[in-house]
Amino acid sequence: MSKNENHPATAHSVRGYLIVYVALIVGTILTVWASFIHFPSREINIVVALVIAGTKGSLVAAYFMHLISERKMIYSVLSCTAIFFTGLMALTLWALHDFPSLTVTH
Numbered sequence: 001m002s003k004n005e006n007h008p009a010t011a012h013s014v015r016g017y018l019i020v021y022v023a024l025i026v027g028t029i030l031t032v033w034a035s036f037i038h039f040p041s042r043e044i045n046i047v048v049a050l051v052i053a054g055t056k057g058s059l060v061a062a063y064f065m066h067l068i069s070e071r072k073m074i075y076s077v078l079s080c081t082a083i084f085f086t087g088l089m090a091l092t093l094w095a096l097h098d099f100p101s102l103t104v105t106h
Contacts, residue, residue: 027056
């Protein structure tokens with residue numbers, strides 16, 4: 001068995017990691033660039049930043065945490081976690097509307 005038999009798989013893996021690395025660098029540059037753009041409302045700035053951050057987080061989870069090649073069980077646990085997190089955030093926002101004194105005003 002020679003040392004070079006695993007070379008194509010390793011080269012493909014390294015190339016994939018480099019592509020994800022470049023995508024993360026581009027995402028960081030886009031985040032900084034988007035922070036200097038003045039959209040009509042502040043909420044749009046927040047949504048743009050969250051979309052970029054979510055995309056970058058998905059890339060990290062998929063490739064560096066190897067979730068892209070995992071079984072359905074991992075995806076079902078991840079989906080339940082995302083649904084639970086969304087529900088908690090919805091409850092938090094709902095509670096803030098019930099108690100206006102808790103909200104921050106500018």
